Amino acid sequence: MITRRTALMGAAFVAASPAVVTRALASDETMDTSGAAAVDLSSLPRRKVELVPPPFVHEHEQVASTGPSIVEFEMEIIEREMEVDDDGGYLQGMTFNGSIPGPLMVVHEGDYVELTLKNPASNLMPHNIDFHAATGALGGGALTLVNPGEMTVLRFKATRPGTFVYHCAPGGPMIPWHVVSGMAGTIMILPRDGLKTDTGAPIKYDRVWYIGEAEFYIPRDENGDFKRYADVGESYPETEELMNGLIPTHVVFNGRKGALTGDNALTAKVGERVLIVHSQANRDTRPHLIGGHGDYVWESGKFNNPPERDLETWFIRGGSAGAALYSFLQPGLYAYVNHNLIEAVNLGATAHVLVEGDWDNDLMEQVTAPVEYSS
Template sequence: MTLLTSSLMASALALALAGGVPVPASATDAPELVTATLDQASDLAALPRQQVALKRPPLVHDHDQVASGGPKVVQFTLPIVEQEITIDGEGTKMHAMTFGGSIPGPMMVVHEGDYVEVTLVNLAGNSMPHNIDFHSATGAMGGGDLTVVQPGEQVTLRWKATRPGTFVYHCAPGGPMTPWHVVSGMHGTVMVLPRDGLKDGDGKPLRYDRAFYIGETEFYIPRDADGGFKSYGSHAESLPETLAAMRGLAPSHVVFNGAVGALTGGNALRSKVGETVLFVHSQANRDTRPHLIGGHGDHVWEEGKFNNAPLRDLETWFIRGGSAGAALYTFRQPGMYAYVNHNLIEAVLLGAAAHIMVEGDAWDHDLMTTPSPVGAIAADTDLALPSSD
């Protein structure tokens, strides 16, 4: 039995204890899932290494849009933080589980052909095991089978970025723990850029002046007998009633970046007229429909895969549950824009909305104007359309 297979067996046991998979009766009953040993991995000693400092969403760490030189090993450290957070203006609290202390977890950017090396740190003060499943990776349940860590442990996973695009990552400890960890905040995105950068459908280069990462999450906060949201003393205490609420498939909140209003008002995103912004939008669990009120999707990779030509001039685009998409827009007018999930019930009543404040010196009246001011009309004015009869 190889060292790597032994690691997989230990991971399978941890998953089984969380309700995910049956435990083998003995070591000899476990399948030989991996036959290569660790020392047969690619020798990457000659490749340059880059240690990246992640940023809290909606910001994205500094990165080149076009790769310089050949592949490299890009290193990230991702701590797991369990913490109580406030998710709305009413003071509703929940016990969150997070990558990096934010919901969503930070976005990681690399280029096709790079090796991604992530050190996952389960802080000693946490209460439960975690792991990470990269939709952008190949093998071992996206890394989930190799990254199960108990509180006070860490593990490093390396995988090759073979497909350009935007991809979700999330915790996947098995059984009902997987959706619970995801809707408690444990999800994020990796963006794998083509080495020569983004292109339109004709192969012409596309660039952006700034990038924003918007991670959409739905929360399921149980209610008490009077209809108020309940609070709990710990993650474990909240679990039974939270699972019951989740089974109803009716979220209490649908939010961008961890809370109602996290990206509105004083927390609004900021840009300028003439700037091109890349919006990366993820939803690890449910479908969503991003829409920029007052703007459009100039170029949209709705499925998030940069090998495919982008769609043009979209009013609303569709992000499938368990995926991330990307859209470019060049702002043409100053003022406030709303970026929403265009299920407007979820945007207005449940919280899935953001604001973008766009600076500019002049309004373009050719694009929009009011030829006459608002004025009163006569009470007997009849402007009804004629019937079709």
């Protein structure tokens, strides 16, 4: 019996290419590892972590107090329509745990990440997960392809400290479509003894902000209004055509224009040291904190490398995540932007930071307030 889901999946995949239909629906991109030697991890403790929505991060130790453990996570794939602006823009989103970006996972080097990935029967599409932090099997993508109504469990060893992207990669043209529809997130693997400055001194943070930058491609109708679709399958053909033009309609932080502004602005206090984790799974970006700096910046996100210091703007390569540490010195409103200012101001890649504290005139002083002037 051909169900509506089967028909829609088939339509989307046929629109991509016959080869993709065969690979994705027949799971040809999976691999058989049943002949590998068994690994005995029974002596390791297990710890289950409840993930939280961005821009927040689940509780974690900055310096590991015990030896390696198996850290258990669970994520459900949720396909749903999402409002991305106040101008009628709606995305047929594909998400990890319902958020764009997917949740930030934090473990320590030497830990084992064990993820239970669930694809509910109510979804239309097959999905998987590719961890840039993992080794082999397309980052786990070849071992995690799940059709609607299926689940899988993947475990990998966290061998390299740093911030790394994860994303859905079900094969062929489905890969970019799933990524720009929201299916990307970040994992942070901390050194067991914590972060270090460029001179090797220990350094800690007071809080973490997790910024997931994404670009969307939402087609418009003949009147210039954004189009809406019944489901992800219906949205594919016109979305793919727009994607191939490489001109996004939105460039946003955390899934929506204004998601981190106004009442949703990030907050801090003067003297607090904040670690900003910034990921972009598809395009290059240039984060900049207006009125602040990057005290220590792991531009490539890899903690085995010493951080750069005192950066005004840093570069995050597409398909990677970086980290920047800053101690706020002045109160007031800050803007954290993609310093392609067209994308920041016009397309949405802006967040606000509201900092409490006392103003320091030694750092900046308004010597003369604006007064009338005539030449």
